[in-house]
Amino acid sequence: MLCTAALAASLTTAAVVGNTPTADAGESEPTGDSPQAQDRGNARLDLPDLVADPPPVQGAPEGSTGIPATALDAYQRAASSVAAALPGCHLPWELLAGIGRVESVHASGYGLKADGTTEKPIRGPRLDGNGFAKILDTDKGAWDADTEFDRAVGPLQFIPSTWAQWGADGNGDGQRNPNNMYDAALGAGLYLCAGDRDLAQPAFLDKAVLSYNNSREYVNTVLGWMRQYQKGGAAQVPNPPAVPVVPPTTPPVTPTPPVTPTPPVTPPVTPPVTPPTKPPTKPNPPAATVSGLERLGSGTLKAEAGTVFTTSPQAKAKLSNGKPAAREVVVFEIENDTSGTVFAASGKTHVVVRTDASGIATAPVIKAGEKAGAMPGVFTLRATLYGTREFTVKFAGTVTPKPVLTADALERTGDTKTPEAVAGGSFARRVEVLAKAKGKPVAGTAVTATMVRLDAKGAWVPAETGPFFKDEDGKEIRTLTLAPSGADGRIILPEIFASDVAGTYQVLLTTPEKVQLVVDLVVKEKPATEEPTTAPSDPATPADPARPTGPAKP
Known part of the structure; x- marks a missing residue:
């Protein structure tokens, strides 16, 4: 044993x-x-x-x-x-x-x-x-x-x-x-x-x-x-017997009277009979046992993180007589994993299957994990058959990172009216934009905001005057890199300040992939203020208070 x-x-x-x-x-x-x-x-x-x-x-x-x-x-x-x-x-x-x-x-x-x-x-x-x-x-x-x-x-x-x-x-x-x-x-x-x-x-x-x-x-x-x-x-x-042992009993011995012997009888002589020769019986062959496990296919698995593998790993069990080993238990186990890959139905890293009539064990659907993030993940899928000894084959698995989605469009969101400010003030309406990829919001989009003007050739160039941002020290700046978009794809520009000169200005938003959006900024003149007026004084010489004034003589 x-x-x-x-x-x-x-x-x-x-x-x-x-x-x-x-x-x-x-x-x-x-x-x-x-x-x-x-x-x-x-x-x-x-x-x-x-x-x-x-x-x-x-x-x-x-x-x-x-x-x-x-x-x-x-x-x-x-x-x-x-x-x-x-x-x-x-x-x-x-x-x-x-x-x-x-x-x-x-x-x-x-x-x-x-x-x-x-x-x-x-x-x-x-x-x-x-x-x-x-x-x-x-x-x-x-x-x-x-x-x-x-x-x-x-x-x-x-x-x-x-x-x-x-x-x-x-x-x-x-x-x-x-x-x-x-x-x-x-x-x-x-x-x-x-x-x-x-x-x-x-x-x-x-x-x-x-x-x-x-x-x-x-x-x-x-x-x-x-x-x-x-x-x-x-x-x-000790292992007990199938039937309890009962000790044999010995009956009492009864004496018998003496018997007179009879003379011996000579039996007739019978010629010996030779039994027919039987052909030797062929021994029954030993029962076939599990003798091996063979990997089917290339032995490599590859899928993108978060998706399922399209290839179903298979292994074939064989008996010692060369026939398929049907209804045998094969264990598939994911090991040495850096990706978080699991069997899709159970969410576990191991599963037990039985071989079919052809001796083939097929692993259920496997889902590629996302634990490796931006790096490729790897794992080994081991298939093991347990007979009189252990038989094992392995599959090499690779999980490729999800492709990084980049914004293919920037569009205004929230309050989409043209921002306005009074000269010397700030724009009360904040500029909000949405970064999208294939029509859906995309996270992680970095945007640079630059105050621009059109040059003689009609190209956008950085502006030296007009609206501006402020840095941490309160200094005027006209170019600013914004925080990447969140999961909702939203980007909100910081407060923008108006210059003293009225007019229509532009801020240019640009992604690393050169996706651009131009937003107009309108600066209005300050309202005109009226000068205060003073009433004219009376030119007549005041009367002598010591004596009343009479009518003027002719």
Whole structure:
């Protein structure tokens, strides 16, 4: 058998990912309504010594907490494999042991072998609706030998339809067999961890066990056994036989009277008969196993940031007999990534798919990330197939930056009337413009504003007089670089001051790409002011106040 450490080391984070099943595999997260959770009978709901000492079970290991060596190894190996692949799940092997104890008493009494198989099949009652759930046949009797209704099978009592989705190869023999303790333990671990569950949290732990069997009594019993094992109550014992050994009894010996011997009879001589020669039987060839994974296509992927890759990466799995390996699990994982690339549907960096009838595994749509910004991004897409050993192929991915949009037009926005000011004052109406690219606002457009005039040739040249801006020190300037446009494409000019001379002036706005816009500025004369008037004084000589004035003499 493979040792636990070697198996765990051979797996990566995405090796046994169970939270993103294939499109045709069914549910992505089991619930209490899942087929596996239905009443399927045969659960041993006796609690451990922690709660109540259960009665001895025929063929069970010694003591209430004894675990056969093979079962214990399978539980611990499965937990190690899941921990290496899904570290956020925190699956304890004691939980698997609790389920194994409740479902089949660790396959005790069925002849558990060192390779994980059993001498006798483990099948639950027929799920025909009589006393249990009604589940019509889903496996054509392949696992449960029943072509009309399903039965739970194996030491961990999987419903065949559940095994079709969550079945796993826990011992590296290239097979997924629910009747094998190693395969069943790993499959149960993946099932319990589905949907990014963290079993260290009581709510997720409760939800996971309910999805295995939707019964509060079942949950309490499983968790009771789990805690008993966690407290050091698990004892490794030899694998028990399929049928309990009963010591033979020796009947009492009754003496018999002496018998008179009869004379020997000479048998007739029969000539020897030579049996017909049979042709040697040809041994059955060994079962084909997964033997390789081949990358299809060029192996390079390229897309612009924020878009999806138009090429779907593919890899082909092969068997040792040269035929395609159908229905095998292939893990695609994005690694060494500088771009933020993910699988579009899930937003994650790993996904599990199964090969089709031709042995081809196709990765789902990949979306190029935008994390690299203006720099190219790179990543590696790794496809891994797990058989008796690990097979890997890689694809090189490149994410090109988004093209930088530059403004192809500047236009007035806001209050678009011609700005006016009185000579010596400032323009109350601020000039606002919109930078556009292909008719849409564009961010990051730098604009230079220059006060201009027409020269003799009709060209715009910098003006030495007229309206002006002010710098930080309050000095007059007639050329100014404005802050780039924001996400809305808007640019607002600072305050513009009018000169003392009335007239129509222009400010020229120019982008680095020579996109230009001319805005008129009108300076009006100051209103004329009236001079104050003074009344003329009386020219007559004032009368002597000492004597009254009389009428003038003739």
